[in-house]
Amino acid sequence: MADLEQFRTETRAWLEANCPPEMREPVRGEDDIYWGGRRATFKNDAQKAWLEACIAKGYTVPMWPKEYGGAGLSAPEAKVLREEMGRINARPPLSSFGIWMLGPALLHFGTEGQKQRFLNEIARGEIRWCQGYSEPGSGSDLVSLQTFGEDKGDHWVVNGQKIWTSYADHADWIFCLVRTDKENKYGGITFMLFDMASEGVTTKPIKLISGSSPFCETFFDNVAVPKSYGDDVPAYVGTINRGWDVAKYLLGHEREMISGADGGERQAAIGAAMKRHAAKTGDDIDPVLRAELAMFDVDALAYAAMGEKFLDEIKVGKAHPAQPNMMKYAGTELNKRRHELMMAVGGSRALEWESEATEGGKPAKNWLRTKANSIEGGTSEVMLNVIAKRILDLPGA
Amino acid sequence: MPLYHNEDQAMLADTARGFIAEEGNIAKQLRHWRDRNCKDGFGHALWKQMAEMGFTGMLVEEADGGLGMGHVEAGIVLEEIGRNLTPSPFLTSSVLAATALKHGSADLKGRYLPGLIAGDSVFAVAIDETAKHRPERITTRAEKSGNGFKLSGAKSFVIQGASADMIVVAARTSGADDDADGITLFAVPKDAAGMSHDSVRLVDSSMATHTRFDGVELDGDAVIGEIDGGRAVLDAMLLAGRVGAAAEGVGVARGAMDMTVDYLKQRKQFGKLIGEFQALQHRASHLYSEVEIARAVTIKAQQLLDGGSTHAELMASVAKAKVAKTARLAVQEGVQMHGGIGMTDEYDIGLYMKRDRALAEFLGDAFYHANRVAELSGY
Ligand SMILES: Cc1cc2nc3c(=O)[nH]c(=O)nc-3n(C[C@H](O)[C@H](O)[C@H](O)COP(=O)(O)OP(=O)(O)OC[C@H]3O[C@@H](n4cnc5c(N)ncnc54)[C@H](O)[C@@H]3O)c2cc1C
């Protein structure tokens, strides 16, 4: 305990010295997030300085071991860091699918060579990864996927199509589920890693209802994927044909991330901020809306406690292994409700699509974006199915 | 501090679960006393056993003969009481009254705590004066009279008021009905002349009283805490009680949910177990999710309270409201998914529905506490 308090003091001082004031503002939209990668540019100097300070300290991935670019923090230390960052509203220095998804899978299934190479690249934000899971015919029923890799000895030739590939057009590499055995549904998928610049890979952006195009159709036309990138660096994670285990493990982490379990209490409740927001325009909040906000705040603050408990438990292996599904379900449904209420408080102003007053329609665009929360990474209905089967042990689920 | 039970607490939870399931279960306690039309609504023998387990005085300081434990520990016992629908004076005596007595004089502690710790006494609290929880408004008056006070007024829905050896009464010693200040808490003994009870049985078979005070003479040493400064003690007592009631509610919710999920695995219709129908699976999964969240925030509130955090007030109301909503969902889904059998007195699920109704009302329902969350947050 005394050590933790010491760590808190040090962390607070370090953040004070290293986190620029511009990075202590809540993320207001997509362009406030730094995703890294070969083609990334910084929005401003503060963003760059903050990233560099965190890389040097291992704080882009605080719990990863030091040899892979992390800070090797224990679960209680990582919690202190999270709390102290939350206290000053510090933005995450780097966001990426590498940190949230591929990294944990590599830590669990990867070879030493893969970890040395890919984890360090991820921790420094050098390579941006995208996720090639969903296909036009395989969404919730992911295991039915058809993208096929034909074995050519030292390489595969991959053909097929992925869809909803987030940021495929900005990504450097892809982690991709590829069928390598057509006879074996669960035991015929390989979890491959390859460069999006490979010959035969094309992407086509899809425009969302929010007006942006964060995801793509991704086509593979005779893409040659070597089986190895060098000594102890295979191009697949885990075992050939056993990629489904890796895929599911990764989904657990993806769901944990989308759940917003680490959101903390600070930004959970919205009632007070909504009242101030309304007051700024000389408006007030209707009593029935206030009541809904109060009920929402109850649920949101309770969920923040759940997030804390979940993270505490999962870091020490106490959580039910299927608990990320529950978190994703509850967290995303809550986030949709949050934005519905924010739109209600915003009134007609929140409908503006391009205006300066709304910084280009942020309220509406953020509201629409949340509708994907309960779809991406597995739908709410699928989460409920998994809870029924794996946690409640209901028959036939 | 991690938001889960430490090793000692996990051990206590195991012990409490085993003991209360064995001795405090529905057949042995709730149905037993209800079917005998018991005037107390609970069993004294079990109370004595709970004392032997060390439960009754768990919140009492070690210096005063108790175990000096915290609200996480009390919550562990309460969750099991909730799960088994055990009629018990634990919440009012060992949590609410015990919290008030922490602020009492050495004399008061000496008079009442040994009986509590030994399981010989039970206590009640008399705060509300209408059918809703309105601790902001106290009209019962205590006038100065000689060396003491003269208490006049009425309190309603005093849980186990007629069985109580002592009742903690919140009365007004100065100011207007809605003033925050001017409240004094009194420890009123069972045999106080001028106190009369009108007993009522509630939907969950618990007993409450409408209690009248007709010029009840009290010594100055019946005062708990400061004269006119009782609001602080009252608030501390309410805070502890609300967090405790939330823990009990979590137990009610979990008990109803577990029973229902079990039933889904046994009952067949259309040639299938009804648990195979996705319409029911999804509702059960949603319920599970809500119960987990309600439990998490309840433990959070307990930890904050034990840590003396100023944030405990807010999170206690969040917990009370969240649990009230969640337990309500659990019992409604429970009865519905049991079909016709869920409507029968023979089946236990309906008892959960009744208990939830009474428990949610106690110390403020979901609406009261959601409103409080808004007020404490500044809107
Ligand atoms: C913003 C966004 C980003 C995404 N990013 C990526 C990405 O980077 N990489 C990637 O691979 N994929 C990505 N996806 C795809 C996402 O994983 C899929 O959309 C999701 O798994 C659902 O598949 P689907 O769209 O085919 O819907 P479907 O599976 O066709 O579902 C349609 C409806 O049927 C319901 N349903 C389906 N099966 C069942 C069932 N068994 N029981 C009950 N209801 C059921 C669903 O819940 C849903 O409501 C993204 C999606 C979105 C919206």
Ligand SMILES: Cc1cc2nc3c(=O)[nH]c(=O)nc-3n(C[C@H](O)[C@H](O)[C@H](O)COP(=O)(O)OP(=O)(O)OC[C@H]3O[C@@H](n4cnc5c(N)ncnc54)[C@H](O)[C@@H]3O)c2cc1C
């Ligand atoms: C007060 C009362 C009075 C009644 N009076 C009469 C009477 O006078 N005469 C008479 O004949 N009957 C009477 N009934 C019986 C009543 O019609 C049945 O209780 C009702 O049809 C449900 O059947 P069950 O109780 O067997 O529940 P079950 O069929 O066992 O249902 C249990 C649960 O499973 C759900 N479930 C079942 N099948 C499915 C499915 N395929 N998909 C999704 N969910 C499913 C149900 O909705 C329910 O939630 C009465 C019932 C009550 C409570």
